[in-house]
Amino acid sequence: MKGSIFIVSAPSGAGKTTLCKRLTEVMPRIVHSISYTTRQAREGEVDGRDYFFVDESRFMKMVGAGEFLEWAEVHGNLYGTSRTRLFETVQEGIDVILDIDTQGAAQIRQKGIDATFIFVLPPSMDILKERLSSRRTDSEDVIARRLEKAREEIGDYRLYDYVIVNDRLDVALNELGSVVLSKRLHISRVDHGWIKETFGLEGDAL
Ligand code: ADP
Ligand code: 5GP
Secondary structure, eight states: OOOOEEEEEOOTTSSHHHHHHHHHHHSTTEEEOOOEEOSOOOTTOOBTTTBEEOOHHHHHHHHHTTOEEEEEEETTEEEEEEHHHHHHHHHTTOEEEEEOOHHHHHHHHHTTOOOEEEEEEOSOHHHHHHHHHHTOOSOHHHHHHHHHHHHHHHTTGGGSSEEEEOSSHHHHHHHHHHHHHHHHHSGGGSOHHHHHHHTTOOTTOO
């Protein structure tokens, strides 16, 4: 059985990186897709773990070679998801979670790729601002730019299948895990061969 694709979008600072990282730590058989970006690494970020940090010319070469399933400019930097890596992982039966912006999510939807779309909201704009500041990774003007963009991104929430409000982290994590679990238990994901064999069902009953 192939793995599933989960797309998680949220305005910057809502906590989607934290949520996705925690989920892959506590749940088996799900990994976080590592994007390519032209953004500078933040303190503590590791190349090949958090992102593949590349320069713009390398990124644009990859665009030209059709290596990205989706890519977009976000807050003045380029971000993209490698097509091969994603499909290889899914082929191995492992679920993949993509933490990407609303433009990238829209591209994946337009391509008709089977995926579950999840939108993460902060509890309020004030808390979003607090979280962006408390992360201590971005300058004042970067934070101001991200807040300005937040309202625009939140406007796209209706395009998603599920909405999670990240107020208490443990609650939001549980909710994200529940969406993944419900997809795993869906009839389209069930191992029909195993059921047939185990319960002696004949023919095309399933
Ligand atoms: P994003 O990836 O959406 O930009 P992050 O995961 O980097 O956001 O989170 C932004 C900041 O908010 C981080 O400092 C993180 O530790 C904090 N944070 C995330 N979720 C919560 C939460 N539920 N409650 C309080 N702080 C949170
Ligand atoms: P950050 O710089 O805070 O890590 O991410 C900024 C924004 O870029 C976030 O909204 C994040 O979801 C988005 N992003 C990260 N990787 C990708 C990607 O591969 N494609 C797209 N379209 N957006 C991405």
